[in-house]
């Protein structure tokens with residue numbers, strides 16, 4: 001018997017799966033290592049997996065599919081639509097079903113717990129297309145249990161709240177990108193569940209990088225000035241917390257917002273998984289939270305960092 005959304009009680013610590021098998025973007029990870037990582041995560045109580053067809057050209061979904069086995073009913077799989085495993089961008093409403101079937105095959109399942117439109121354009125977010133009607137039909141058919149959007153900015157979030165009905169919003173939110181929190185309560189009132197992506201600012205908010213760090217893969221996008229600025233901000237966070245390792249403060253900050261349903265740090269290995277599990281009971285004090293908010297308001301808000 002398939003469980004519905006309410007029956008699958010989500011652990012607030014989820015698993016960001018962009019890194020699974022994604023050697024080009026995030027450094028080497030074999031398929032077997034990925035499968036093992038997902039299996040151990042499930043054993044340790046993580047039950048929400050965020051993935052997408054475009055992650056590692058379909059490998060992220062396949063790794064999850066191989067790892068899940070008899071655990072399907074205990075696990076919540078959220079994948080995306082719009083960027084295919086072949087590297088194409090295709091938001092055509094007519095290809096929705098085909099793309100979903102491709103994902104189901106890789107995930108070795110016959111339904112998705114959630115399908116998110118993967119950074120769709122404003123036209124879709126404004127409700128000017130048939131996407132959400134079609135998604136509603138697919139929900140009635142049972143192919144998907146829920147749907148929503150994965151977006152980056154306050155403006156996109158505002159547009160979604162004003163124009164469309166969705167079950168989930170996945171939003172970029174962390175100590176360096178705080179604008180979205182203004183909309184959390186409104187989203188919650190509308191019954192929207194919030195997934196927070198990039199909670200560690202792609203690794204910076206762990207505290208392990210500084211102005212001398214060099215980056216490859218997807219993180220080679222940062223220029224020197226951006227790296228210097230992030231490094232200086234990380235130093236300020238170390239001063240606020242009195243700690244060198246910041247991961248628990250960064251995740252704790254996100255989870256200090258009660259409207260957040262699940263946070264999905266990208267996890268690359270067992271050490272990182274164990275670290276998140278160990279810290280999952282940590283509660284950020286309101287004093288430190290307030291200082292993170294002040295840091296954002298005074299040093300970042302008027303001059304936002306590039307992602």
Ligand SMILES: NC(=O)c1ccc[n+]([C@@H]2O[C@H](COP(=O)([O-])OP(=O)(O)OC[C@H]3O[C@@H](n4cnc5c(N)ncnc54)[C@H](OP(=O)(O)O)[C@@H]3O)[C@@H](O)[C@H]2O)c1
Nearest residue numbers: 016017018050150197198199200201202203265266272275
């Ligand atoms: N458009 C979209 O829909 C979209 C965009 C971005 C992300 N996402 C989703 O959100 C998830 C999270 O975002 P993200 O992965 O980009 O950024 P993130 O979670 O902020 O950072 C992930 C990186 O931080 C480092 N890290 C993670 N846990 C750690 C730990 N305990 N200790 C030390 N380092 C740790 C790892 O990299 P290193 O060890 O190499 O530093 C990891 O690759 C993704 O996996 C994906 O599922 C979705």
